[in-house]
Amino acid sequence: MAKVLKIFLEDPGQPRYGFELMKLTGMTSGSLYPMLAKLEGAGWLTRGKEDIDPCAVGRPPRMQYSITSAAESAARLEFAAPSGYYRPPVLGRLRLQGGTA
């Protein structure tokens, strides 16, 4: 799920398509679509039809997914949490072996 959210967070205003997400994340449709359904069900993603003229393009409009603003900030916080956990301690609080401080 992190892979999918990362793609959305790279450009939150940019709607993404299913096949595009498959290519960008390297996931299969069998893994991606249940995840998109879960995220949509949780209110993190919204769906909308592509704005094209089907007659001009010669195909029906595709479904595009966008991340909501609430989900964007929540996802950024979620991504920030592990990086804080793995951040090394501040050097000033360390004491060298055999030191007197």
Add this chain to the structure above:
Amino acid sequence: MTGYLWAFVGFLGGLALTAFADMVSEEVRDRLNHLPDAILWLAALRLDPAQRETLYKDDWLPELTYILKGDEARPVTRLVHGVGYALGILASTRRIARSLNRAQPSGATHKQQVEQRGRPPALSWRDKWVAWQAQGRQLFEKAFPQADLVDYDGRRVPRIGATHVTERRTGSAE
């Protein structure tokens, strides 16, 4: 004289064989083009009618049409991508439907929803067999359609998903 005759017959036979091989190749190519569509339709059969409208018609089918007709649509590539896409959807249809069902505003669990709807009547084996036959026939017709070529920009192209587009376009041209 006999040698010339055999050479002529051999030449004609070669021509006929080449033409036949070409026809078989075209037939196979055309049938394979419909394979992803048929698999996706099979996945749609596993959905509720309401979900079939929103998921199959609005989401999966346009995406498959894009894969099959997109810029990167080389014959083998589009077959591999199309079949892979459709098989993935087929394998996870129930999971997708469940995920969307859970998100319904009623907040009812799947078990509660089934109880509210009422359980479907139990079918006899004979009825099940008839239903399977009907589904199999529909799948066969989907994979091997009778009229599977449509006019598009003055060319005869396989009918892939977006038939209404070509029909509307033909209608507006007239």
